[in-house]
Amino acid sequence: MASIGQLFWSFFKIGTFTIGGGYAMIPLMEKELVDRHRWLTEEEFMEILALSQTMPGIFAANMATHVGWRLRGILGAVVSVIGNILMPILIILALAMGLRYVQGNPVVEAIFKGVRPVVVALIAAPVFRMAKTAHITRYNFWIPVLAALLIWLLGVSPIWVILVTGIGGFLYGKFVEGKEATS
Amino acid sequence: MIFWKLFYTFCKIGIFNFGGGYAMLALIQNEVVEKNGWMTSAEFTDIVATSQITPGPIGINVATYAGYTAVINAGYDPAFAVFGAFLSSFSVILLPFIAMLLVGRYLMSHKDNPIVKTVLTYLKLAVIGLIAASALLLVSPETFGTFSANPLQFCLSIALFAAAFFASLKWKTSPILLILLAGVVGFVVYYLI
Numbered sequence: 361m362a363s364i365g366q367l368f369w370s371f372f373k374i375g376t377f378t379i380g381g382g383y384a385m386i387p388l389m390e391k392e393l394v395d396r397h398r399w400l401t402e403e404e405f406m407e408i409l410a411l412s413q414t415m416p417g418i419f420a421a422n423m424a425t426h427v428g429w430r431l432r433g434i435l436g437a438v439v440s441v442i443g444n445i446l447m448p449i450l451i452i453l454a455l456a457m458g459l460r461y462v463q464g465n466p467v468v469e470a471i472f473k474g475v476r477p478v479v480v481a482l483i484a485a486p487v488f489r490m491a492k493t494a495h496i497t498r499y500n501f502w503i504p505v506l507a508a509l510l511i512w513l514l515g516v517s518p519i520w521v522i523l524v525t526g527i528g529g530f531l532y533g534k535f536v537e538g539k540e541a542t543s
Numbered sequence: 544m545i546f547w548k549l550f551y552t553f554c555k556i557g558i559f560n561f562g563g564g565y566a567m568l569a570l571i572q573n574e575v576v577e578k579n580g581w582m583t584s585a586e587f588t589d590i591v592a593t594s595q596i597t598p599g600p601i602g603i604n605v606a607t608y609a610g611y612t613a614v615i616n617a618g619y620d621p622a623f624a625v626f627g628a629f630l631s632s633f634s635v636i637l638l639p640f641i642a643m644l645l646v647g648r649y650l651m652s653h654k655d656n657p658i659v660k661t662v663l664t665y666l667k668l669a670v671i672g673l674i675a676a677s678a679l680l681l682v683s684p685e686t687f688g689t690f691s692a693n694p695l696q697f698c699l700s701i702a703l704f705a706a707a708f709f710a711s712l713k714w715k716t717s718p719i720l721l722i723l724l725a726g727v728v729g730f731v732v733y734y735l736i
Contacts, residue, residue, distance in 0.1 A: 375599060380719055381564045382600040411651050414663060417557050417639020418567070418602045425643040434644070441640060445632060448599020452607040453628050455593060457621065467734055474729020475722055476588045476686040477700040481707035482595070482718050484678040486565045487671055489712065494667050503665065507672025511569070512679045515577065518569050519559045525669035526662055533661030 362399055362431040364439050370397065371424050371443035382420035389423060399431055420444055545617045549610055549627055552579065553634035556606075558642070561663075562670035564601035569677035571605050577680070581613035585685040595718045606631040699732060 370392045378385045386409070393400050400408070408430075412422035421441050428440030462468045496504070503525070510516040552574050560567045568591060575581045582590070587605075594604030610631030614624040653659060687704075688696035703725055710716040 377598065379598050380595055380717070382602075383563070385600075407651060410654065411647060412643075413563070414650065414654070415639060415643055415647065416560050417642070418560070418600045418636060419563060420600045421603070421636045422639055422643050425640050426647050429644060429647075437640070437644060441636060445599060445603050445636070448597065448603050449607050449629065449632050451597050451599070452594070452604045453611060453625060455597070456608050456611040456624075456628065459589075460615070467730065470733035471726040471729045472585075472589050472592070473688070473696065473733050474699075474703065474725045474727075475592045476585065477704040478707040478721050478725040479588045479592045479595075480678055480681045480686055481704045482711060482721065483565060483568060483591070483674060483681065485708055485711040487675045487678065490562075490667070490671050490674070494671060495664070496668070496671075500665075500668055503668040504672035504675065507669045508675040508679065509672075511573070511673065511676035517578075518573050518673045518676070519555060521669055521673060522559050522561060522666065525665050529662035529665035530658060532665070533658035537657065537661055 362397065362436070364432055364435060366397070367428055367432060367436055368439045368443040371428070371440045372446065374424075375420070375444040376447040382418060385420050385423075393427060400427070545614055545619070546627065546630060548579070549613060549631050550634045553606055553610075553631045554638055556602075557635040558638035560602070560639075561666045562673075565674045565677070566670045567602040568605070569673040571602070571609065572677050572680060575605075575609045575613075579613070581609055581616065583685060584681060584683055586612070588681060588686050592722050595722055602635055603632050606635045696733070699728075703728065 374385050374388050374392060378388055390402075390405060394402055394405050408423060408426050411426060412419050415422050421444060424440040424444040425437045428436035428438070430436075432439075459468075491504070494504075507521045507525070510521060511518055556567065556570045556574060560570055572587060576584055576587050590605055590608045591601070593608075594601045597604065607628045610627040610629070611624045613631075614627035615621065619627075650659070684692075687700040690697040707716075707721045707725065710721060711718070
């Protein structure tokens with residue numbers, strides 16, 4: 361059985377030693393939770409993974425919440441999430457404080473001048489990667505296009521786009537597809 | 544009041560985020576750069592780059608940085624800014640945390656529900672648009688420079704963008720490597736030469 365301390369330490373390691381976002385944590389999570397401690401079976405791990413991707417929020421924090429809760433209840437959930445994000449917060453905090461002192465430094469400015477266009481490319485690339493797996497057809501391609509144009513050109517909040525799409529999807533699933541299924 | 548605004552804004556960003564870190568960047572950019580002006584586009588890009596080469600989820604990294612910067616820019620002491628950083632990160636996970644506890648188990652046993660599936664299919668399509676808008680909004684003089692002010696920087700920016708885009712899609716080159724390489728190029732071209 362997992363102790364509160366063990367849970368904290370496991371998620372602390374997972375949060376501290378993976379660079380490059382939440383999804384980069386998956387291999388280490390699997391190693392810690394399934395292989396090393398045997399808190400979860402491989403199948404349970406995959407199920408929680410799918411759930412955490414489905415739910416809103418930050419994937420890694422969702423993972424930590426559910427695993428912590430499953431093993432040690434609410435306290436386990438709190439401790440796991442805190443363990444998971446503590447080190448990332450402290451590191452960024454240190455950088456945020458440090459960056460203020462080097463602002464305007466010609467070396468730092470030169471480095472970031474090179475990096476900025478690459479960041480834009482790194483955000484643009486998943487658009488095309490995701491488009492491949494999202495089953496875009498000629499009947500639904502207007503949804504991503506319209507969403508992008510509304511936000512980009514008209515300054516509509518992405519939150520509205522998510523809200524309207526969610527409600528629209530629900531109504532379509534309930535009344536159009538639901539009817540087709542019963543008739 | 545800046546602290547209430549940070550709390551409210553990052554709660555919203557957390558609960559409306561479907562579809563991973565890049566989708567969250569679109570939400571954060573809209574709220575933090577466009578709406579509240581807590582940081583500039585260039586600062587936002589810099590912190591995204593930094594968060595790619597440091598540990599942790601991008602959402603937490605950017606929330607922490609935005610919380611710190613917003614409080615400093617509002618004229619408070621750094622001690623309050625540290626509080627702002629923790630507050631923003633706490634807010635971004637608060638509502639999803641509650642949602643996971645309340646409906647996580649229910650959703651797990653209903654994951655094959657056709658309505659849930661339809662909603663997720665459409666959300667996924669919208670999220671593609673969200674991320675595309677985020678990238679388009681970042682194509683600006685702040686990130687690429689301008690041809691009239693500095694033709695060399697502008698052309699190099701386009702070349703770096705194209706190379707990173709191609710490498711990322713075609714070879715799945717790690718973002719960490721791409722950012723480090725671009726940093727070296729920037730250092731050599733803009734500082735040494």
